[in-house]
Amino acid sequence: MRIDEMICSFPKELKELLEGCSYEENKVGCSNTMVYKVISKDENDNRYLKVSSNEFENFNYEVDLLNWMKGKLPVPEVLYHGHSGEYEFFLMSEVCGKDSSMIDEDTDKVKVAKALGRGLRLIHSVPIKHCNFDQRLETKLKITEFNVQNGLVDEEDIKSTDPNITPEKILKELQDNKPNSDDKVLTHGDYCLPNIILDKDYNISGFIDWGRGGICDRYQDIGIGCRSIKSNLGEEMVPIFLEEYGLDKIDYSKIHYYILLDELF
Numbered sequence: 001m002r003i004d005e006m007i008c009s010f011p012k013e014l015k016e017l018l019e020g021c022s023y024e025e026n027k028v029g030c031s032n033t034m035v036y037k038v039i040s041k042d043e044n045d046n047r048y049l050k051v052s053s054n055e056f057e058n059f060n061y062e063v064d065l066l067n068w069m070k071g072k073l074p075v076p077e078v079l080y081h082g083h084s085g086e087y088e089f090f091l092m093s094e095v096c097g098k099d100s101s102m103i104d105e106d107t108d109k110v111k112v113a114k115a116l117g118r119g120l121r122l123i124h125s126v127p128i129k130h131c132n133f134d135q136r137l138e139t140k141l142k143i144t145e146f147n148v149q150n151g152l153v154d155e156e157d158i159k160s161t162d163p164n165i166t167p168e169k170i171l172k173e174l175q176d177n178k179p180n181s182d183d184k185v186l187t188h189g190d191y192c193l194p195n196i197i198l199d200k201d202y203n204i205s206g207f208i209d210w211g212r213g214g215i216c217d218r219y220q221d222i223g224i225g226c227r228s229i230k231s232n233l234g235e236e237m238v239p240i241f242l243e244e245y246g247l248d249k250i251d252y253s254k255i256h257y258y259i260l261l262d263e264l265f
Contacts, residue, residue: 003036006051011084017091018049028099028194033057038091047079048208050090056152059090062211065133066092072126074206095206101193101232111202112193113229113237117244119196119204120225124185124218133214135189137178140216144171144264158263170263179254182217189213191221192228212265219251223258 003023010018018038026035026048034051050059063081070077076092083089100112147153153167188195189212197205222245226238242250 003034006087009084009087010089011082014080014082014084014089014091017080018047021047023049028101037094046094048076048092048094050092052088052090053086056150058088059211061133062213063090065210065213068131068133069126069210073123074204075210076206076208095197095208097197097199097205099194099208100196100198101228103232108202109233109237110240112198113233113240114244115198115202115204116191116193116196116225116229117241117246119207120188120191120221121245122204123188123191123207123221126186128184128186128215131186131215135187135212135214135216135220136184137182137217140220140261141174141178144174144261147264153264167264170260174257174261174264177257179217179219179251179257183219184215185218187213187216187218187220189216189220191225193232217254217258219254219258220261222247223255224262226255227259227262 003025007015020041022039024037024039026037028035032052032054036049036051038047038049040046052058059081063078066075066078069075074095076095078090078092080089080091100116103109103112148167148171155167158165158167158170188207188210190209195209196207199205222242225241229237229241
């Protein structure tokens, strides 16, 4: 359904918050969630609206996590969360800047890679003693098992690199080759370039899309970050990202594992 047809389904409070605004669909990402940039009349108070009618995708977790991170990290502010009929609505403030995947001929890729390393170090430095958002490996493996059993994995996408691979084969490999160590930190969960917003001087403006954030091994983010940097900036930028992040020794087997794990989400 188009946004102009959906507006009549908005709860009263949401209608009042968005009165007089226009909408621009954001098609970045692979989720079934509909995402719109909400442009205010004077364009000085833009926001983002997520809409879902998918029983497997809801915003409760992300809303709670964003509220918990308020004051700890530069993240969007939750402005509204509610339901109406088959739809769930989630309105948040805009993080100003541009996402770090917006590369052109004037982009300093080295500065982007370094900013991504610093940004990840910032996320992983948040104390987790009172964090109850569980994204540990055992939790993630249960989710991947559910996704495989319910046909929620994009098989066409995973077969693009290997026509003989199946979700079941990936799941078995993940179950049989779990890492021996678990270095737990607060993770973003999907640390790819579109989710990291930079200002014009390559400083971190903020982090968006926290639906899979929570306590997990730091390599969850390192792996996805490496994959996204290779795809968007080039493989030669990966060592710069890792050096800026600041690990003494890199566990490349874990990087591979968490990239493979992401195939089932």
